[in-house]
Amino acid sequence: MGTAIEVRDLVVERGRREVLHGITCTIPSGSVTGLLGPSGSGKTTLIRAVVGVQIVKSGEVTVLGRPAGSAPLRSQVGYVTQAPSVYADLSVRENARYFAALLGLGAAEADRAIADVGLADARGQLVGNLSGGQRSRASLACAMIGEPKLLVLDEPTVGQDPVLRADLWARFHELADAGTTLLVSSHVMDEAGRCDRLLLIREGRLIGDDTPAAIRTAAGTDDLEEAFLRLIREREQVTA
Amino acid sequence: MSLGITFATAGRVLRQLRHDRRTVALLIVVPALLLALLYFMYDGAGGTFDRIALVMLGVFPFVIMFLVTSIAMLRERTTGTLERLLTTPLGKIDLLFGYGLAFGLAAAVQGTVATGAAYWLLGLQTSGNAGLVVLIAVVNAVLGVALGLFCSAFARTEFQAVQFLPVVVVPQLLLCGLFVPREQMAGWLEGISNALPLTYAVEALVQVGRSAEATTTMWRDLAIVAGAAVVALVLAAATLRRRTP
């Protein structure tokens, strides 16, 4: 298995405050990696650095062998922002077709992505009239068009019911089995168990980077939430 | 730059517009209504009405497209779609030209309706061809679009964006020669007026009013306005940053 993303000593300042303090990690290709951490810990910032829209202070981010954000990557990386970024005054299908057209693809690919997120019945509806959960799935559909090699999803399952969440995670694993790399942020711990690997981030530092099983073992508990808390406490004792 | 992406973007902008029926109606009807108001103010057709209505046919699309575009682009920034678009193969120029194309087309429809109303309903008379008036109106609209795209980079909120109207548009309107002939202005004012693109648009329209044939001055003026629009688009491209703090 190759490496899809390599982050080295990444330091990011936002609003004159350092919010990522030297993050180093590698993400293997063809896997689902969960990025977990409390609100404000820097998940979105790290994700923005990976897709190449974040100004970074120092460090390197390499994606699929190239510097993050470089031109050849733009057709190979699908990005879902935390707040759904689709046009509210267009229908689901018009949105998907536009994002397909940006990749030189047609209506068939757009419709497939819509069906994949379970929005086939709502495809003629204006995005502005969708429910919150539907809207974020519309945003997700637009990123899945054209089978990108890397999918970077910032909290894609927020506001989805348990059945849909299970469906989406099943779809993520299907994609990973077919070779796609997924980086998915979440702060719902029950989703952590569904990932192949976990990156635990807190206050801009990585405090865990392993498989869920290994993290459970290391922390000596089966509950990932509890494991996360123990890792935090351990850290605090070390620094204290 | 990719033509396919530019056209897809223009199509998307037009589709957004189409879903907003009220905006379309306002876009098309308001200039004609304002011209009718002018008509009644000047008590029917005549020299003064002809002079002012002709200039207004060029000014309306400029002002309206400036406003519409700066708000549209600001929305693109605040809703996160811009951030996302810039992670796709779309080039900055594709986006900006897409906007220029879409609103240029909208302006062509608007200009045709307003010009048609002015000539047929309100009895506007010019020595030159009405088609040239529509052409100048469209180029002016594209200038408005380009300046709107550029200015939206300096606005964080809708409130700020609309404030650029008095800053960017009103001085051009005051100094374009409509209120005071440019030759009678103080030298420094005339100098400023020479540097403002709307001045040339108005001069071009005045030429159409006076001469039966299209004059070289008119074509030169039109080229200046088009050039200014391209410069503003390039400047707008420079304000689009893929990486943000």
Ligand SMILES: Nc1ncnc2c1ncn2[C@@H]1O[C@H](COP(=O)(O)OP(=O)(O)OP(=O)(O)O)[C@@H](O)[C@H]1O
């Ligand atoms: N535009 C900004 N300007 C200044 N500071 C920012 C900006 N965006 C985020 N921050 C700060 O950067 C830190 C990390 O934010 P980030 O959005 O990466 O957190 P997050 O882990 O994604 O949180 P959440 O789970 O709530 O989405 C926070 O302290 C936040 O206040």
Ligand SMILES: [Mg+2]
């Ligand atoms: Mg976030």
